[in-house]
Amino acid sequence: RAFFLGISLLIVTNSLDGLYPLLIKVGIDQIEKQQPLGELGRTSLLLIAALTTLGVFRYAWRRNFGRFHTYAMENMRIRIFKHFTTLGPSFFHKNPVGELMSVITNDVSSFRQAIGHGLLIFLDGVIYLAIILPIMFSINFTWTWQTLIFLPLVPFLINNVMKLIHANYKVAQDRFSELTGVTQETIGGIR
DSSP, X not given: XXXXXXXXXXXXXXXXXXXXXXXXXXXXXXXXTTOOHHHHHHHHHHHHHHHXXXXXXXXXXXXXXXXXXXXXXXXXXXXXXXXXXHSOHHXXXXXXXXXXXXXXXXXXXXXXXXXXXXXXXXXXXXXXXXXXXXXXXXXXXXXXXXXXXXXXXXXXXXXXXXXXXXXXXXXXXXXXXXXXXXXHHHHHHXX
């Protein structure tokens, strides 16, 4: 429920993100054409109303979408813990507890990032393209295609950056795993 409510509110938020620049354009056009101050006042009130509504909806979607990936992470942690309670001592003798905890903590956090921020970035991009591209083409077709001509290069750039991030993440996870294992064995030796 939190997921679908969050996505619905995200669609409204992104629609309002596409609306308020058009209201600013209308206001600038009114100033340029020296229309009466009352017209500009109405446009200003519409802009304030749109921005206020945008703020309310943005807060609501963040709250609901945040609940979704937080609950999913907690559910996964509970399932993993329940599975660990079914394993015997021989499993824990073969696998250091510190290493298991490190891997689980990092993997569950990565899962949360993927279904939270990763999914959000993907949906945000799709919704923005669906809303903003028609607006851009209606304003000026030539400027729009000239702006978007380099868009196909973006996935290749992102792919290279993601490879660097993954390599550094793997190194950090391995170091954290070693540190957690040493700490666990040290504390176990003190007892």
